[in-house]
Amino acid sequence: MDKTINQKAWFLVLPVFLVVAFSAVLPLMTVVNYSMQDTFGNNQFFWNGVGWFKELLDPSTDLGGRFLASLGRNLFFSAVILAIEVPLGIIVALSMPREGWSVAACLVILALPLLIPWNVVGTIWQIFGRPDIGLLGYVLNHLGFNYNYVSNEVDAWVTVIVMDVWHWTSLVALLCYAGLKSIPDAYYQAAQIDGASRWAVFKAIQLPKMNRVLLIAVLLRFMDSFMIYTEPFVVTGGGPGNSTTFVSIELVKIALGQFDLGKAAALSLVYNLIILIVCWVFYTVMTNAGSERPVKEGAA
Amino acid sequence: MARIDLVDLAQSYSGNDAPPESFALKPVTMTWRQGGAYALLGPSGCGKTTLLNLISGIVTPSRGKILFDGQDITPLSTQKRNIAQVFQFPVIYDTMTVGQNLAFPLKNRGIAKAEVDARVKQIADLLDLTPYLNRKATRLTADAKQKISLGRGLVRSDVAAVLFDEPLTVIDPELKWQLRSKLKALHRELDLTMIYVTHDQTEALTFADTVVVMHDGRVVQSGTPAELFDKPAHTFVGYFIGSPGMNIVPAEVSGHEARIDGHVIGLHRNYGVLPAGKKIEIGVRPEFVDVAAPASGLLSATIERIDDLGRIQFARVRIGNTKLAARVPPGFSISGDTAGLIFNPANVHVYADSHLVEGVA
Numbered sequence: 062m063d064k065t066i067n068q069k070a071w072f073l074v075l076p077v078f079l080v081v082a083f084s085a086v087l088p089l090m091t092v093v094n095y096s097m098q099d100t101f102g103n104n105q106f107f108w109n110g111v112g113w114f115k116e117l118l119d120p121s122t123d124l125g126g127r128f129l130a131s132l133g134r135n136l137f138f139s140a141v142i143l144a145i146e147v148p149l150g151i152i153v154a155l156s157m158p159r160e161g162w163s164v165a166a167c168l169v170i171l172a173l174p175l176l177i178p179w180n181v182v183g184t185i186w187q188i189f190g191r192p193d194i195g196l197l198g199y200v201l202n203h204l205g206f207n208y209n210y211v212s213n214e215v216d217a218w219v220t221v222i223v224m225d226v227w228h229w230t231s232l233v234a235l236l237c238y239a240g241l242k243s244i245p246d247a248y249y250q251a252a253q254i255d256g257a258s259r260w261a262v263f264k265a266i267q268l269p270k271m272n273r274v275l276l277i278a279v280l281l282r283f284m285d286s287f288m289i290y291t292e293p294f295v296v297t298g299g300g301p302g303n304s305t306t307f308v309s310i311e312l313v314k315i316a317l318g319q320f321d322l323g324k325a326a327a328l329s330l331v332y333n334l335i336i337l338i339v340c341w342v343f344y345t346v347m348t349n350a351g352s353e354r355p356v357k358e359g360a361a
Numbered sequence: 362m363a364r365i366d367l368v369d370l371a372q373s374y375s376g377n378d379a380p381p382e383s384f385a386l387k388p389v390t391m392t393w394r395q396g397g398a399y400a401l402l403g404p405s406g407c408g409k410t411t412l413l414n415l416i417s418g419i420v421t422p423s424r425g426k427i428l429f430d431g432q433d434i435t436p437l438s439t440q441k442r443n444i445a446q447v448f449q450f451p452v453i454y455d456t457m458t459v460g461q462n463l464a465f466p467l468k469n470r471g472i473a474k475a476e477v478d479a480r481v482k483q484i485a486d487l488l489d490l491t492p493y494l495n496r497k498a499t500r501l502t503a504d505a506k507q508k509i510s511l512g513r514g515l516v517r518s519d520v521a522a523v524l525f526d527e528p529l530t531v532i533d534p535e536l537k538w539q540l541r542s543k544l545k546a547l548h549r550e551l552d553l554t555m556i557y558v559t560h561d562q563t564e565a566l567t568f569a570d571t572v573v574v575m576h577d578g579r580v581v582q583s584g585t586p587a588e589l590f591d592k593p594a595h596t597f598v599g600y601f602i603g604s605p606g607m608n609i610v611p612a613e614v615s616g617h618e619a620r621i622d623g624h625v626i627g628l629h630r631n632y633g634v635l636p637a638g639k640k641i642e643i644g645v646r647p648e649f650v651d652v653a654a655p656a657s658g659l660l661s662a663t664i665e666r667i668d669d670l671g672r673i674q675f676a677r678v679r680i681g682n683t684k685l686a687a688r689v690p691p692g693f694s695i696s697g698d699t700a701g702l703i704f705n706p707a708n709v710h711v712y713a714d715s716h717l718v719e720g721v722a
Binding site: 245247248250251253254255256257258261264265266268269270 | 439454510514
C-alpha cells in the first residue's frame with residue numbers, strides 16, 4: 062500500500078509538542094544545565110562539568126555517601142512493600158465476593174485509603190503511632206512492647222512500611238479484582254469438570270489471567286514507593302538519625318535545605334534514570350514471561 | 362460408563378416457588394443409554410444448556426433426581442461426579458503445553474504418570490494433536506484450542522458421559538465438518554456416552570443416533586433422525602427439523618377426513634371425533650405435498666415464489682392467510698399464479714394443541 066504523505070499532519074502534532082516541551086522537556090533541560098554547574102547563591106553559577114556526577118557515584122564523598130545510602134534504603138523499602146502488597150493484594154482480591162451488594166461495599170471500603178492525600182495519611186499515622194496519645198503506640202506500650210518510632214530505627218521502619226501497606230494494598234487488590242472479574246465462568250466450570258483443586262485453579266487460571274494487571278500493579282507500586290516522600294517525611298522526618306531518609310528526602314534537603322542546586326540536579330537526573338531503567342527492565346521481563354520459548358522436539 | 366436417568370428433573374433460576382411456566386427446565390424424566398450418541402437440539406434459550414449443566418453438576422436442580430447407574434448423584438459436586446464437559450468457547454490453561462493441558466484432568470485425579478502419558482498420547486493421536494504436544498497452548502488457532510478442550514473431555518476413560526455444549530460454534534464451517542466426523546469416529550472408538558448440545562439440526566442429525574428436541578424448557582420428542590422427520594410428535598419438531606419445515610395448517614378433522622377451507626383431504630387413519638375446544642391442525646412435510654395444475658378436485662393455492670434448491674424445487678404457496686411449502690415435481694412447469702396441491706395421505710399428521718394425535722389404522 063502507498064502511504065499518503067501530507068506534511069500538514071505536523072500541525073496536528075504541534076499542540077502536543079508544545080505542551081510537552083513546556084511541561085517536561087524545558088524544565089528537564091534546566092535541570093541538566095544546573096547539574097553541570099555550581100552556585101553560591103546570588104544567581105552566580107560556575108561550570109563544574111561532570112564533577113557532581115563523579116562525586117555522586119563515589120561513596121567516599123559526602124554527596125556520594127548520602128546518595129548511595131539513601132538509594133539502598135529506598136530499594137530495600139520498595140522490595141519489602143512489593144513483597145507484602147502484591148501477595149496481600151492478590152489474597153484480598155481472591156477473597157472478595159463475586160456478585161451481590163457486598164461487591165459495592167467491598168470496593169468502597171478498599172477505595173477509601175486511596176482517596177486520602179499523602180500528607181493526611183502521614184499525619185494519621187504520625188498521631189496513631191505516638192506512644193503518649195496515639196491509639197496504636199499507646200496500646201503497644203501498654204502491652205509491654207517498647208514501641209517508639211521517634212527513637213527506634215526498627216520501629217520507624219515498621220511504621221513506614223505498615224503505613225504504606227495500609228495505604229496502597231487496596232490498589233493492588235482492586236487491579237487484581239478487575240483481572241479476576243474478566244475471567245469467563247467457563248474457565249471455572251472447566252476446572253471443576255477437570256477436577257482441579259483450589260490451588261490448581263489459582264495456578265492454572267487465575268494467576269495467568271492476572272498477569273497483565275499484576276504487571277501494572279508492580280510497576281505503579283515500584284515507581285510510587287521509589288519516589289516516596291511525603292508520608293515518611295511527615296511521620297519520621299527521615300529519622301531517627303538518617304534511618305528512614307529516602308532518596309527524595311535527601312534530594313529535598315540538598316536542593317532546598319542547602320540550596321546546592323548543582324548537586325541536587327545531578328542527583329535527580331540519576332534518580333530519574335534509575336526509575337526509567339528499572340521500569341523498562343520490569344516491563345520487558347514481565348511482558349516476555351508469558352510468551353512462547355522455542356521448545357526442543359521430543360522434550361517432555 | 363453408566364446409564365443416566367433423569368427423574369422428574371426441573372430447574373428454576375428464580376427459586377423453586379416460581380410459577381411452573383417460568384422454569385428454565387420443566388420437569389423431565391428420561392434415560393440416556395450407556396454408549397449412546399445423543400444430540401440435544403433446540404433454539405437458543407430452550408433449556409438445553411441448563412439440562413447439560415444439571416447433568417454435569419455445574420447447576421444444582423431445583424427439583425428431581427439424577428441417577429448414574431441407579432445411584433443418586435444429585436447432591437454430588439461436579440468434581441465427584443464422573444463426567445466430562447466441553448464448552449462453547451475453548452478453555453485453555455495458558456501456562457501449560459498442549460500435552461499438559463490434556464493431562465490436567467488425569468493428574469488432578471492422581472492417576473499414575475505412565476497411564477496418563479499413554480492416554481494423552483492416544484487422545485492426541487485421535488485428534489491429530491501429536492505434533493503440538495510440547496507447544497504452549499496459547500498461540501494456537503481457535504480450532505486447535507477447541508480440539509484441546511475436546512481432548513480434555515475425552516481423555517478420561519472412566520467417565521459416565523461426555524457433554525458437549527455447542528462445541529463447534531467458534532470453528533470455521535469447513536473444519537466443523539471434519540471435527541464432527543472426528544467426534545463421531547471417537548464415539549465409536551472410545552465407547553463413551555456423548556451428549557451433544559446444538560441449535561443446528563444438521564449437526565444434531567449427523568452426529569447423533571438419538572436426537573432429543575427441546576422447546577421452551579420441555580423435551581418435546583426424542584428419537585432417531587428418521588422418526589423426527591417422519592413422525593414429529595409436536596408441531597415444533599415438525600417445524601424446527603427439516604428445511605423447509607413442516608407445513609402446519611389449521612383444519613377440521615373427523616374420521617378419515619381433514620377439511621381445509623371446506624376442501625376435503627383424505628387421511629390414512631381414523632381420528633374419530635376430536636375433543637372440542639382444542640386447536641386442531643394438520644401437519645405435512647413439503648416433501649409430501651406436490652403442486653399440480655389447478656383442477657376442480659384439488660385444493661387450490663396462490664403461488665408466491667419458487668425456491669430452487671438445485672436437486673429439488675419448492676413452491677411457496679398461500680391458502681388464505683396460511684403459508685405452505687410444496688414440492689414441484691420434476692418436469693412440472695408452473696403456469697399462472699395458482700396451483701392445485703396433492704397431499705400424500707400417509708404422511709399427513711393431525712395435531713391437537715400442537716401435540717400429535719395417533720389415529721386408528
